[in-house]
Amino acid sequence: xxxxxxxxxxxxxxxxxxxxxxxxxxxxxxxxxxxxxxxxxxxxxxxxxxxxxxxxxxxxxxxxxxxxxxxxxxxxxxxxxxxxxxxxxxxxxxxxxxxxxxxxxxxxxxxxxxxxxxxxxxxxxxxxxxxxxxxxxxxxxxxxxxxxxxxxxxxxxxxxxxxxxxxxxxxxxxxxxxxxxxxxxxxxxxxxxxxxxxxxxxxxxxxxxxxxxxxxxxxxxxxxxxxxxxxxxxxxxxxxxxxxxxxxxxxxxxxxxxxxxxxxxxxxxxxxxxxxxxxxxxxxxxxxxxxxxxxxxxxxxxxxxxxxxxxxxxxxxxxxxx
Amino acid sequence: xxxxxxxxxxxxxxxxxxxxxxxxxxxxxxxxxxxxxxxxxxxxxxxxxxxxxxxxxxxxxxxxxxxxxxxxxxxxxxxxxxxxxxxxxxxxxxxxxxxxxxxxxxxxxxxxxxxxxxxxxxxxxxxxxxxxxxxxxxxxxxxxxxxxxxxxxxxxxxxxxxxxxxxxxxxxxxxxxxxxxxxxxxxxxxxxxxxxxxxxxxxxxxxxxxxxxxxxxxxxxxxxxxxxxxxxxxxxxxxxxxxxxxxxxxxxxxxxxxxxxxxxxxxxxxxxxxxxxxxxxxxxxxxxxxxxxxxxxxxxxxxxx
Numbered sequence: 001x002x003x004x005x006x007x008x009x010x011x012x013x014x015x016x017x018x019x020x021x022x023x024x025x026x027x028x029x030x031x032x033x034x035x036x037x038x039x040x041x042x043x044x045x046x047x048x049x050x051x052x053x054x055x056x057x058x059x060x061x062x063x064x065x066x067x068x069x070x071x072x073x074x075x076x077x078x079x080x081x082x083x084x085x086x087x088x089x090x091x092x093x094x095x096x097x098x099x100x101x102x103x104x105x106x107x108x109x110x111x112x113x114x115x116x117x118x119x120x121x122x123x124x125x126x127x128x129x130x131x132x133x134x135x136x137x138x139x140x141x142x143x144x145x146x147x148x149x150x151x152x153x154x155x156x157x158x159x160x161x162x163x164x165x166x167x168x169x170x171x172x173x174x175x176x177x178x179x180x181x182x183x184x185x186x187x188x189x190x191x192x193x194x195x196x197x198x199x200x201x202x203x204x205x206x207x208x209x210x211x212x213x214x215x216x217x218x219x220x221x222x223x224x225x226x227x228x229x230x231x232x233x234x235x236x237x238x239x240x241x242x243x244x245x246x247x248x249x250x251x252x253x254x255x256x257x258x259x260x261x262x263x264x265x266x267x268x269x270x271x272x273x274x275x276x277x278x279x280x281x282x283x284x285x286x287x288x289x290x291x292x293x294x295x296x297x298x299x300x301x302x303x304x305x306x307x308x309x310x311x312x313x314x315x316x317x318x319x320x321x322x
Numbered sequence: 323x324x325x326x327x328x329x330x331x332x333x334x335x336x337x338x339x340x341x342x343x344x345x346x347x348x349x350x351x352x353x354x355x356x357x358x359x360x361x362x363x364x365x366x367x368x369x370x371x372x373x374x375x376x377x378x379x380x381x382x383x384x385x386x387x388x389x390x391x392x393x394x395x396x397x398x399x400x401x402x403x404x405x406x407x408x409x410x411x412x413x414x415x416x417x418x419x420x421x422x423x424x425x426x427x428x429x430x431x432x433x434x435x436x437x438x439x440x441x442x443x444x445x446x447x448x449x450x451x452x453x454x455x456x457x458x459x460x461x462x463x464x465x466x467x468x469x470x471x472x473x474x475x476x477x478x479x480x481x482x483x484x485x486x487x488x489x490x491x492x493x494x495x496x497x498x499x500x501x502x503x504x505x506x507x508x509x510x511x512x513x514x515x516x517x518x519x520x521x522x523x524x525x526x527x528x529x530x531x532x533x534x535x536x537x538x539x540x541x542x543x544x545x546x547x548x549x550x551x552x553x554x555x556x557x558x559x560x561x562x563x564x565x566x567x568x569x570x571x572x573x574x575x576x577x578x579x580x581x582x583x584x585x586x587x588x589x590x591x592x593x594x595x596x597x598x599x600x601x602x603x604x605x606x607x608x609x610x611x612x613x614x615x616x617x618x619x620x621x622x623x624x625x626x627x
Contacts, residue, residue, distance in 0.1 A: 047452055069454045073354055077452035085444045087378055099363040100453045102354040111350055118347060128378075144449060149350035181347040 001026055001152055001184050002046060007055035009041050009208070016041040018208040019055065024186060028178045030195030030202040030216075031188040038208040039188040040080070043154050047072055060151055073102060076145030076153035076183075080160060083141060086130025090121055090140045093129065094147050101148035108147075115143045118181070119173060135166040142173065146183065153177065155187040159194060171198045228267045228280060231290035239289045240265050246283045252276065361459040364450070368467030372433045373474075381436070388429045389475055392422055396479035400486025411487055411497075415504025416585035418483065419476050419511055423572045426515065427540040429475055430468075434519030435532030437468055443527035447622070461618045468520060472512035480504045503583040511575045514607055515540075517614025518571060524621050543570035552590040564595035568606050577603040 002024040009017040016038045033039050044050040046059050048068020057064045059071045084093065091112055098108035116125045119139040124132065129140060138158060145153050158174065159167045175198055177183050189195050195202055196216060204211040228243065236242040244254045244267060255268045271277065277294075284291050367376065373389070374382030399412045419426060441447045450460055484501040488494065522539060523532040547570035554562045567573035567589060580587040581600020587593055595603055 049451060069357055069456070072452060073356065073454045075452075077449075079445070079448050079452075081445055083445045083449050085440055085446060087381075092376065096363075096367055097449060097453075099367075100360045100450060100455065102356050102360055102454055103350070104353060104355060104359075107350065107352050114348060148354070182349070 001029075002057070002059050002186065004042075004057040005055050007042075007045065007057050008053045009038075009045060009050070010053045016208050017045070017052075020205065020208065020210050021055075022203055022210055022213050024203065025201065026184045027200035028174065028185045028187065028198055030192075030199035031186055031205065032190065032192050032195055032202060033188075033205040034190055037190075037205050039205065040156060041208075042205075043077070043156060043186075043188070046154065047075065047077060073148075074151045076148065076150035078141045078145040078153065078155045078158060080156040080188075082137070084129045084137055087128055089128055090116060090125040090132075090136075090143070094140065094144050097144040098147040103148055111147050111149065112143075115147045116140075118176075119143045119146070120169075134161050135163075135169070138162060138166070138170060139173075142170075146177065146181070150183060152184045152186065155185060157188055157190075159189065159191070167194065174198055226269050226271050226276070226280070226294060228269065228284075228294050229265055229292040230284055231292060233289060236287055236289060239287070240267060242287050243267060243283060243289065246287060247280070250279055250283065252279060357454040357456070357459060360453060360455045361463050364455065364460065364463040365467050365470075368437055368464055369470050372437065372468060372471035384432050385429065385471075388425055388432075389478065391425050392475055393479045393482055395422070396482040396486075400483060400490070403486060403492075404490045408490065410492065411483055414585060415480050415483060415500045416507050416579045416583055417588065418479060418504065419508050420572065420576055420588045422476075422479070423544070424541075426472070426476060426511070427537060430472065430515045430519040430540065431533045431536035433471060434468060434516070434523040434536055435526070435529040437464055438520055438524045439527055439529045439532045442524070443529070457619060457622045461615065461622055465516060465520060465615060465618065469512045469516040472516055473509060476508035476512060477505055480508065500584075503579070503585070507575060507579040507583050507585070510578060510607060511572075513611045514571050514575065517611050517618075521614045521617045521621075524618055540571060544572050546570070547573050548590065555589075555591045560591050560593065563589055563591050563593070564599045564603075567595070568603065571610075574603055574607050574610070578607055 002022070004020055004022050006019040006021050007017055008015070008019055020038070020042070031039055031042070041050070045052050045057055045064060048064045048071050051065065060074055062071050064071060094112040094116060095108050098111055099105065103111060116122075116139075119142050121136060121139050121143070124136065129137065132140070138161075142155070142158065145155070155174065159170050162170055171194055174185055174187055177185050178200075187195065187199065192202075192204075199216055201213070201215045203213045230239045230243050232239040247254050247267075247269065252269055269276070269280070280294065281291075370376050373385045396418065402408070403411055413421065441450070447460075451457070455463075480501060484497060487497045487501075518539065519536050522535045526532050526535065547566055550566045551563045551573075554560065554566060564577060567577045573589065576585070576588050577595045578600065579585040580594025581597055581603060585594070587595075594600075
């Protein structure tokens with residue numbers, strides 16, 4: 001979908017992108033970086049709106065330097081900032097934007113109605129945008145990026161300013177753009193944690209340099225962490241401690257689930273294979289405790305980073321992650 | 323087989339017709355009409371917007387009102403000409419816009435910011451440039467739309483005068499010639515005023531500032547120029563009058579049309595520029611239009627994304 005080759009962008013005083021080479025395939029790809037890491041600059045170059053200082057980039061197999069117009073016809077873009085006029089309705093606005101993408105008038109109307117429904121705007125679409133909530137505005141912004149049925153959408157911080165529920169809904173919608181609509185997605189965020197749940201692939205950049213590019217499954221399936229929570233009984237007033245000690249005796253190392261909800265009552269252990277589950281079951285049964293929950297926890301991508309050599313550097317890059 | 327298939331998938335259960343079905347996402351494989359079509363769409367949307375069409379009722383009031391105000395004097399003149407069986411219209415076609423310049427200025431001041439400041443203020447510009455159109459397409463569409471809107475505003479009453487003159491059975495050849503000269507003059511005026519208005523408006527995202535700035539530029543220059551011309555004329559330095567006229571948009575139009583379009587100058591002396599001076603006027607007028615276009619291009623290169 002996107003391929004860049006030692007792509008650099010230098011401004012008189014800053015280097016926004018520094019020999020960035022990255023390959024993005026179909027699916028949902030997260031582009032992570034702190035503010036000022038070069039995410040927006042990259043998007044501008046990919047849309048063919050800003051020439052690269054050196055290196056080259058291709059979007060959908062088209063060179064950004066020469067085929068900008070053709071790329072923009074097949075790509076949707078949702079900016080980070082507010083971009084909606086308050087005095088027109090979502091329908092009128094999206095119809096206009098569909099025509100600006102080259103859709104004939106009738107098709108523009110049909111696609112607008114369809115797209116607004118898909119992003120979850122119903123009756124309110126006939127009201128002026130000025131009265132919408134932030135969540136609804138984000139949906140309109142998303143709709144205008146999807147209305148011309150692009151092959152790829154570039155979403156710049158789509159969850160910005162949303163409350164946790166709105167965030168989850170937006171992330172679900174982004175997931176559906178790929179699974180249901182068949183459109184590939186490049187989504188930027190400075191929050192690594194939320195991309196982990198949504199993306200197939202994550203690209204991390206910092207200071208215009210590529211830190212890491214790999215699929216989310218690579219990040220998180222190296223090991224499986226189990227979270228266990230047990231009840232207390234008269235015999236074992238602190239059931240959690242009893243389990244920890246018993247597991248320890250059988251050679252399974254256990255960590256406290258500090259930082260998690262219910263910390264102190266949650267034990268984390270690394271499952272080496274099927275046997276670990278059996279060991280846990282037996283230990284708890286022997287102690288006569290009730291098992292409240294035993295669940296697989298995926299690693300947060302940030303945890304993967306912090307376990308690498310360049311711990312400090314990456315921690316900085318994804319400072320807001322997790 | 324066929325029956326089974328249809329009941330299995332599509333046929334709704336009885337009494338179920340009112341439910342809204344999620345028909346899933348549909349791909350679009352129809353035509354994509356590209357850049358030129360997008361530019362035309364932006365042009366027509368902006369032109370309609372200049373008269374408040376496709377916008378709220380509130381935004382229709384001012385442009386429509388100004389259009390009516392432009393046309394009313396023409397209608398009265400026609401009525402008088404027809405009723406009194408006059409052998410000429412009370413004003414020349416070329417003079418009409420000069421008389422009504424305050425209304426034209428007001429229209430430019432209200433609609434130029436409407437056309438471009440809104441896109442800047444609400445940061446809609448990046449959405450345009452993330453689509454097939456380029457900077458030049460946006461600038462041309464907006465420029466052409468406002469110029470067309472101004473042409474409708476200024477040529478409308480001329481058409482009224484012309485039709486009225488023919489109804490009053492005035493000389494056909496004379497009237498047609500005058501009408502044509504008037505149209506050329508207001509076409510130039512539309513381009514010039516649209517350019518100046520858009521350049522000023524494109525530098526401020528605040529509509530109020532835009533309106534004030536456009537009115538200020540158009541009226542202050544005219545006030546200053548006509549005052550200086552009057553002083554120059556009164557002090558006997560009439561030679562300077564045409565040169566002073568180059569410093570305000572409306573007197574430039576006046577100069578061009580009195581040199582080449584058979585108009586009598588509206589300047590205090592009533593004497594228009596000579597043919598040689600008229601050439602300078604034309605050059606300045608076209609230069610200003612080109613400069614406005616260039617400035618807009620530069621401005622939008624920066625605004626971009």
